[in-house]
Amino acid sequence: MVEVVGGNLPLPAAPWGPLLAGYFVLVGLPSGLTMMTCWYRTRWPSGTVTVERHSTWISLFCLLLASGLLVADLGRPTRFFLMLTRFDNLGSPIAVGAKLIAVKAFLLIAALYLRRRGAHLGGRIDTALTWTLGITSVALAIYPVAVLSRTWLAPLASTSGAALIYLLTALLMGVAVHLMLQVYLAGQPMAESTYRGLRDITLVLLMVHGVALVFEALTVYGEPTLDTVAAELTGGPVAYGWLGLIAGVGLLLPVLGLTIVRFRRVALLGSAGSILIGTCVARYAIFAIGH
Amino acid sequence: MARLGMLIDLNTCIGCHACSVACKAEFDVPLGVFRDTVLYTETGEYPNATRHFIPVLCNHCEDAPCLDACPTDAITRLPDGEVVIDEGDCNLNRFCMAACPYGAIYEDPDKQLAQKCTFCEHRTADGRQPACVDACPTGCRVFGDLDDPDSEIAQRAAANEISVWKPEAGTDPRVFYVDPHDALPLVATNGVQVDTEADLPG
Numbered sequence: 001m002v003e004v005v006g007g008n009l010p011l012p013a014a015p016w017g018p019l020l021a022g023y024f025v026l027v028g029l030p031s032g033l034t035m036m037t038c039w040y041r042t043r044w045p046s047g048t049v050t051v052e053r054h055s056t057w058i059s060l061f062c063l064l065l066a067s068g069l070l071v072a073d074l075g076r077p078t079r080f081f082l083m084l085t086r087f088d089n090l091g092s093p094i095a096v097g098a099k100l101i102a103v104k105a106f107l108l109i110a111a112l113y114l115r116r117r118g119a120h121l122g123g124r125i126d127t128a129l130t131w132t133l134g135i136t137s138v139a140l141a142i143y144p145v146a147v148l149s150r151t152w153l154a155p156l157a158s159t160s161g162a163a164l165i166y167l168l169t170a171l172l173m174g175v176a177v178h179l180m181l182q183v184y185l186a187g188q189p190m191a192e193s194t195y196r197g198l199r200d201i202t203l204v205l206l207m208v209h210g211v212a213l214v215f216e217a218l219t220v221y222g223e224p225t226l227d228t229v230a231a232e233l234t235g236g237p238v239a240y241g242w243l244g245l246i247a248g249v250g251l252l253l254p255v256l257g258l259t260i261v262r263f264r265r266v267a268l269l270g271s272a273g274s275i276l277i278g279t280c281v282a283r284y285a286i287f288a289i290g291h
Numbered sequence: 292m293a294r295l296g297m298l299i300d301l302n303t304c305i306g307c308h309a310c311s312v313a314c315k316a317e318f319d320v321p322l323g324v325f326r327d328t329v330l331y332t333e334t335g336e337y338p339n340a341t342r343h344f345i346p347v348l349c350n351h352c353e354d355a356p357c358l359d360a361c362p363t364d365a366i367t368r369l370p371d372g373e374v375v376i377d378e379g380d381c382n383l384n385r386f387c388m389a390a391c392p393y394g395a396i397y398e399d400p401d402k403q404l405a406q407k408c409t410f411c412e413h414r415t416a417d418g419r420q421p422a423c424v425d426a427c428p429t430g431c432r433v434f435g436d437l438d439d440p441d442s443e444i445a446q447r448a449a450a451n452e453i454s455v456w457k458p459e460a461g462t463d464p465r466v467f468y469v470d471p472h473d474a475l476p477l478v479a480t481n482g483v484q485v486d487t488e489a490d491l492p493g
Contacts, residue, residue: 010394010482015385075383075403082363082382094386095362150360151389 014153019073024144025283027066028166030059030104031141032174038134040178043197051181053112058177060108067101093146100143104136141170148287155229155290161216162286168209169279172250175202176272176279183268190264199258202271210251213282229290242285250278293371293436295410296465297424298444298453299346301474303431306331306344313426314348317411323487324397326408327423330485332477343474346432347456347483348423349374349395349408350464357387357396357407365405371436372465373410381405392460394482410434437465 037055071080083098090096111129145166148157156162179198182190190198220226220233233239254271261267306329314320314327327348334341351374358366358374365380366387376387376396381404388396388405396407411421415434419425424432435442453467456475468475 009480010392011388011484012482012486015388015398073384075385075398076381079363079380079382082365082380083384086362086364086380088364089359089361091359092362092386094360094384098362147386150356151386152392153389 010152016073016153019069021284021287023066023069023073024148024287025280026062026069027101027144028141028170028279028283029173029177030063030066030108031137032170032172033059033062033177034104034108034133034137034174035141035171036174036178038130038137039201041130044194049117050185051178052115054181054185055178056108056111056115058181060105060112063101063105063108067105070098093143093150097140097143097147100136100140104133104140107133107136137170138167141167145286153290154287155226156216156220156286159216159219159223159226161212161219164212165209165216165282165286168205168212169283172202172205172209172275172279175205176275179268179272183265195264198268202275203255203258206251206255206275210247213247213251226290232289242281242289245281246278246285248278249274250282254278294438294465295371295373295415295435296351296437296444296467297348297410297421298433298447298467298469300431300433300447300451300469301343301345302469302471303429304329304344304346305429306342307428309426309428310346310423310432313422314408317422318406320406321400324399324406325483325485326395326397326406328483328485330478330481332474334472334474334477341472343472343477345456345468345474345478346423347393347478347481348466349410349483350393350456350462350466351408351410353463353465354461356390356392356460356462360386360390362386369412371412371415373412373415374407375409375412376405376407378402378404392457392462394484397484 033055037052037059041052071077074080083095084102086095107129111133114125114129142163145157145163148154149162151157175198179202182194182198217233221230233242253274257267257271257274261270308329311325311328314325318326320326327346330345330347332343332345334343351372353372355366355368355374358368360366362384363380363382365377365382366374367377368374383398383403383405385398385405388398396405398404399406411419411423414421421434424434433444433447435444437445437448439445447469448467451469452471454470454475455464455467457479459479
């Protein structure tokens with residue numbers, strides 16, 4: 001367990017530690033990558049099949065890894081199935097989330113099988129699969145905030161912008177990995193329209209993320225019950241770390257990279273890496289700050 | 292059905308810990324964790340300092356966050372209102388511990404389960420009082436049916452100004468306090484589980 005200094009909490013140590021922190025950060029990536037893949041599919045139907053297959057495999061791997069972190073954190077891992085088989089308490093966000101993960105994993109496996117090379121998938125089935133993957137991904141992107149908002153661990157999770165930030169960071173994580181896959185797997189120079197489309201969607205998401213962060217900051221500094229959080233975000237060298245990584249590395253660097261850097265490979269890869277760092281820190285901050 | 296609750300009169304609590312010792316003995320609660328304890332806090336300065344003793348335990352809330360949080364439905368409410376944990380269904384995900392604003396739920400290191408005060412439902416089912424109530428030498432703890440106007444708890448609640456611990460949590464607790472010195476807000480950031488790092492080893 002994480003030790004807490006100050007005794008300003010109902011428990012001497014937080015009941016959730018590094019494993020759950022890793023889960024809350026990592027679970028955004030499969031959601032965002034699936035949503036990005038769905039968008040790319042609709043935008044460029046004849047786009048690179050290889051990128052889509054790799055995206056789906058990476059989403060499935062990350063989802064299973066995140067689930068593994070959740071199960072490993074249980075005091076009784078052999079009873080993890082109870083979260084999938086019990087439907088008596090659907091008012092518990094973790095119960096809903098566990099079932100969402102199972103559904104998402106099934107859909108990803110179905111997508112890999114039905115869209116395998118040589119398979120001919122009907123238009124309606126393909127559309128239905130895309131939509132259900134998209135909807136479950138949105139739900140999985142947001143549900144962690146519902147979990148954290150029920151706890152005293154994460155006061156930031158109860159703020160008005162937390163769900164939006166979790167959705168945006170999930171999308172940005174997905175965009176970042178998709179950009180990396182595009183660079184490494186496309187096999188040929190990227191078409192101008194494809195590059196501009198990917199660059200523009202990334203910039204739009206970064207700008208919306210920036211606006212969301214600004215208003216989240218206004219919420220935090222205007223709310224007396226969040227004084228502890230505000231102090232941690234503005235006090236001392238640690239504050240520079242939070243702000244530097246979330247805003248500097250996660251926002252400013254990729255915006256500069258995508259708008260100024262002339263070499264596309266460098267711009268895309270560098271921006272993707274920065275976005276991954278910034279979004280992971282932002283998600284971790286909502287989990288960790290305030291306790 | 293009865294609506295069981297507890298009233299603690301802080302006028303007469305002397306901080307002897309008989310209640311927490313009795314609870315430890317009744318349930319073999321391991322060292323370092325608590326179903327029931329007594330918090331100490333001070334106000335004023337010498338020579339006008341005052342020490343307050345505040346017994347704390349699970350509040351068996353009407354709107355229990357732990358009950359809503361548990362994904363395996365291990366936490367349930369008995370017919371008389373006690374909130375209990377079914378050991379067979381608990382997988383120790385600790386969401387209940389994260390949701391409870393009172394720190395009433397702990398991880399039993401021996402059983403690898405979440406545990407908390409049960410209002411001694413195994414005793415009250417036989418018509419007896421909870422162990423902490425029986426042990427209290429000053430009678431500051433009263434337990435009974437809140438909805439029975441003839442019960443001692445209902446009469447004392449009606450005769451005194453009562454308050455609850457952490458009302459801002461909005462959980463509607465069933466543990467009430469007679470708190471004439473307004474000591475409860477002094478422990479608004481504390482919990483039932485106390486930091487034992489300063490304790491002597493063994």
